[in-house]
Amino acid sequence: MIDLIDVTKSYGKGLPALNHANIHVDKGEFVFVVGSSGSGKSTLIKLLLKEIDSTSGKIIVSGEQLEGMKHARIPKFRRKLGVVFQDFRLLRDRNVYENVAFAQHVLNRPNRVIKKRVPEVLTEVGLAGKYKSMPDELSGGEQQRVALARALVNRPEILLADEPTGNLDPKTSVEIMKLIEQINNRGTTVLVVTHNREIVNYMRKRVIMMNQGVILSDEREGGYREA
Amino acid sequence: MRPSTLWFTLKSGFKNIRRNWMFSAASVLTMAACIFLFGIFYSIVNNVSYLTRRLEEEVPITVFFVEGATPDQMSEVGKQIETRPEVARMEFESADEAWEKMKEDYFGGSSLAEGFKDDNPLINSSNYRIYLNDITKQNALVSFIEGLDYVREVNQSEQAANTLGNINRIVSYVSISLIVILLLISIFLISNTISVGIAVRSEEIGIMKYIGATDHFVRAPFVLEGILLGLVGAAIPLVVLYLVYNRAVSYILTRFSVLNNVVEFIPVTAIFRTLIPVGLVLGLGIGLFGSFFSTRKHLQV
Known part of the structure; x- marks a missing residue:
């Protein structure tokens, strides 16, 4: 589902942000990418989203090679991905329902589909009773649930999560991770970038550890070790 | 969509x-x-x-004819001038009309002009008054008219045009x-x-x-x-x-x-x-x- 073959990303002189990285993620897998800041985690997410281009190497996501992909093709490619961020990135002036429906409008879905699908996904993430709440009226955990609902509403093949628990307390972090695990159990491939040691150790999933752009280890049911 | x-x-x-x-x-x-x-x-x-x-439209060129020019010859000159694109409109004034106008303007219809009787002192004053649509072309038009047969004199107001x-x-x-x-x-x-x-x-x-x-x-x-x-x-x-x-x-x-x-x-x-x-x-x-x-x-x- 995700393949990085000898991928390097340099932003100029100095050490590359990603240095000859090789990663293979199968369909339906749950993978943590861990490392301290500057380890290359964010660069990895940006590369997978085709926000930036690699300097060398080959990236294949969901059957599409990202090198040489035309600008006009990028939106269609991104529709196969769902993304959540540490800061939730919700539209502050729209309520929960509108934030999720927005992702369907972007894909040109007809209204009848939107009216059916949005409540479905909001129920899935446990926000059935909060359609009309504004983001500022919700707790951090609830806001991340809305972000997850928005990421999932278009049934993506892959969920990319960039520090999804970075702004949450430990209890809420576990709840959000459990929710992401449920999503994974339904067949969505999940890649979570984090430096939350407790969560990684608690979940016992595959862990790819990075440091200064280099992949240090890749373990099934791994834990968070010091680099 | x-x-x-x-x-x-x-x-x-x-x-x-x-x-x-x-x-x-x-x-x-x-x-x-x-x-x-x-x-x-x-x-x-x-x-x-x-x-x-x-x-501009109020500043005309006046064209006078050589002595003895016939009405046909004058009208021929008029036709040639009319073909020029810079001409907005033109008016013909015969010698008699010029004299009538002068009598009206200067003698106020009094009997002072009677002394001339039928002897028109402005006999060679038949003229065309030509109004231009673009005054910058005045000089070009004047040279054109001066080159025509039967034309004696062309009067223009160069300063106004400039x-x-x-x-x-x-x-x-x-x-x-x-x-x-x-x-x-x-x-x-x-x-x-x-x-x-x-x-x-x-x-x-x-x-x-x-x-x-x-x-x-x-x-x-x-x-x-x-x-x-x-x-x-x-x-x-x-x-x-x-x-x-x-x-x-x-x-x-x-x-x-x-x-x-x-x-x-x-x-x-x-x-x-x-x-x-x-x-x-x-x-x-x-x-x-x-x-x-x-x-x-x-x-x-």
Whole structure:
């Protein structure tokens, strides 16, 4: 589902942000990418989203090679991905329902589909009773649930999560991770970038550890070790 | 585009305006100010060139014929002059008409002129008075006429021609430069205002792009917003100018009553026949291109 073959990303002189990285993620897998800041985690997410281009190497996501992909093709490619961020990135002036429906409008879905699908996904993430709440009226955990609902509403093949628990307390972090695990159990491939040691150790999933752009280890049911 | 997507785009466009009402108001006011200035200037320039055109038309060339020229020969000369494009209209005055006019003008119909009886002292005064549509071409026309057979003399007012020609030239140079400057300033101000408005929403644009929105989908509400603001920004000064124009004209004519018989202003309807479409196209164009280009750099996500 995700393949990085000898991928390097340099932003100029100095050490590359990603240095000859090789990663293979199968369909339906749950993978943590861990490392301290500057380890290359964010660069990895940006590369997978085709926000930036690699300097060398080959990236294949969901059957599409990202090198040489035309600008006009990028939106269609991104529709196969769902993304959540540490800061939730919700539209502050729209309520929960509108934030999720927005992702369907972007894909040109007809209204009848939107009216059916949005409540479905909001129920899935446990926000059935909060359609009309504004983001500022919700707790951090609830806001991340809305972000997850928005990421999932278009049934993506892959969920990319960039520090999804970075702004949450430990209890809420576990709840959000459990929710992401449920999503994974339904067949969505999940890649979570984090430096939350407790969560990684608690979940016992595959862990790819990075440091200064280099992949240090890749373990099934791994834990968070010091680099 | 599906109807639901079109509706969503329209709604987003209006929402953008409402949510960012301060930027929207700033864009509209900037545009309104520029188009207002443009309108004032356009009206002044048009009235000045209208006035000089009218004055030009009042400065004729007079053509006299050689002694003994027959009416047929004179009419032949007239036909040749008439073919020239710079000729607006021409009047023929026979020797008898010239004498009748002189009697009327100088002797006031008194018996003083009776002494001449049927002996017309202006026997060689048959002439054509030629009015030009472009006074700068006067010299060319005079040389052409001087080259014709049966023509004895051509009288022209070179000084009037030069002065009016110069006024016309200055007015067109100044008007073109001011219009260009005004356009550049308004495009700069408006694209700046729109970019600030869009920069505020760059996060929203980023979210749309991550979800998989096409550039076209992201841009549509902003462009729609730009067009709407452009049209409103053009409509306001057009209405104000319409109301102000007649008042300004009647104020000038009452304040400077001496101008009443000299100056005639272009009617407001004639000015607005051009100003309305030009103003609306300017507003629409600036809004459209301003928002189109301002969104471009935010789409590189």
